[in-house]
Amino acid sequence: MPSSTSATVPRRPPRRSSPVPHSTSAPRLGDLERVVMERLWEAGATDGATVREVHEALEKHREIAYTTVMTVLDRLAKKELVTREREGRAWRYYPADTREAMTAQSMRRTMDDMDLTDRRAALLHFLDGASSAEIDDLKAALAEVEARAGNGEETARRLRDRLRR
Structure with missing residues (x-):
């Protein structure tokens, strides 16, 4: 089993470059994906969040299954919209880009279409x-x-x- 990352000094995986790429490859976010990304942005680029932390934050506003949050975060990782790092037996997720950069990519994709x-x-x-x-x-x-x-x-x-x- 991989060694766990220290909980006191979270590491931030490398970010994508800040300039907005002129590509149409960035996937669109669904409503639940957007809510999960908002939670990760709120957590901060260096802190990130585990599935449990995201689930607890979302549960305050809506009924949602833990496994649903886990699936959404896994799909966001596959789309390369979040990065993740092992923390014991769990994953800690980080937004791959800032809210502003993702918004700009969405605007660029719309214009390119x-x-x-x-x-x-x-x-x-x-x-x-x-x-x-x-x-x-x-x-x-x-x-x-x-x-x-x-x-x-x-x-x-x-x-x-x-x-x-």
Whole structure:
């Protein structure tokens, strides 16, 4: 039997890289998977949670079987959305990415699934409903992307051209 990980000093398995990949391979989350992921994010990247800990947290709000939580966590591990590490006879689960990175992957997948006309229309509808604070956030995010790219004006021009198509 593998040696157990010390309960006093939890180790965090390596995280995925932070930039959002432009792939459509990230699986969509079901409702229960989303609730379980929320619990893992609440537990924190370094602490993670066991099946029992997730089950106890969910039981406060809904009736759910321990084996259901175990199955969901196992499936999330197979989808590589969580990592896990042996802790005695149990597994300790950690989110493979931040909530923000997973949300960005979902948004990217949605955009990649559309043709250019639909993408532009969806963006326009999204922006029509955005508050001025949300528009400011989008502008700030675009400025950050431009700064990271190192060729800010070229990146901004390409993004504006994509939106105009």
